[in-house]
Amino acid sequence: GAGVSQTPSNKVTEKGKYVELRCDPISGHTALYWYRQSLGQGPEFLIYFQGTGAADDSGLPNDRFFAVRPEGSVSTLKIQRTERGDSAVYLCASSLNHKETQYFGPGTRLLVL
Amino acid sequence: AQSVTQLGSHVSVSEGALVLLRCNYSSSVPPYLFWYVQYPNQGLQLLLKYTTGATLVKGINGFEAEFKKSETSFHLTKPSAHMSDAAEYFCAVTEYGNKLVFGAGTILRVKS
Numbered sequence: 001g002a003g004v005s006q007t008p009s010n011k012v013t014e015k016g017k018y019v020e021l022r023c024d025p026i027s028g029h030t031a032l033y034w035y036r037q038s039l040g041q042g043p044e045f046l047i048y049f050q051g052t053g054a055a056d057d058s059g060l061p062n063d064r065f066f067a068v069r070p071e072g073s074v075s076t077l078k079i080q081r082t083e084r085g086d087s088a089v090y091l092c093a094s095s096l097n098h099k100e101t102q103y104f105g106p107g108t109r110l111l112v113l
Numbered sequence: 114a115q116s117v118t119q120l121g122s123h124v125s126v127s128e129g130a131l132v133l134l135r136c137n138y139s140s141s142v143p144p145y146l147f148w149y150v151q152y153p154n155q156g157l158q159l160l161l162k163y164t165t166g167a168t169l170v171k172g173i174n175g176f177e178a179e180f181k182k183s184e185t186s187f188h189l190t191k192p193s194a195h196m197s198d199a200a201e202y203f204c205a206v207t208e209y210g211n212k213l214v215f216g217a218g219t220i221l222r223v224k225s
Binding site: 004031033035040041042043044045048055056059091093098101102103104105106107 | 117147149154155156157158159162203205209211212213214215216217218
């Protein structure tokens with residue numbers, strides 16, 4: 001079946017702009033996660049959804065970052081007033097429920113100039 | 114708080130040689146442990162996982178890992194390296210089955 005998909009695969013923006021990153025989870029997966037992977041580092045947790053609600057947003061670095069999952073399926077990660085330090089690969093993962101294996105998408109590579 | 118330490122940011126082995134990638138974790142409760150592999154410009158792929166039960170876990174592509182509670186370790190091994198094993202490997206831990214905490218990764222190079 002189809003895996004986790006993320007769009008766009010690459011995004012180049014200018015400092016101060018707003019960006020949206022989209023994640024389509026595996027059908028039927030109730031849990032959805034966002035991670036950020038900076039160059040040379042392992043992925044770092046940002047936020048986790050169980051259904052439509054954010055069950056844990058402790059990894060969001062500041063209030064410029066926000067994520068939604070209005071219908072319990074597709075999720076959008078929103079970054080306001082982007083900074084050069086936001087440049088990274090943003091990974092999405094989904095799982096059947098929060099105790100099951102997380103399956104990762106290919107990521108969106110964000111470059112802030 | 115959970116944490117993962119991967120010893121060696123780069124490991125180089127000859128084709129056919131043993132692969133050993135080291136992972137130590139810190140967790141206040143019995144952990145779930147994972148190894149993921151990342152090929153260039155691709156997403157993370159699960160190699161294997163430990164949740165409960167047998168401490169020696171077998172995964173895909175001939176890899177296995179052993180959970181050693183006394184050593185807080187979950188090292189990844191493969192008896193004979195293949196050129197296609199060249200990739201970056203991440204060890205991860207979760208305590209309550211939700212967010213994963215990853216190590217910094219180990220890049221495996223396989224020499225012919």
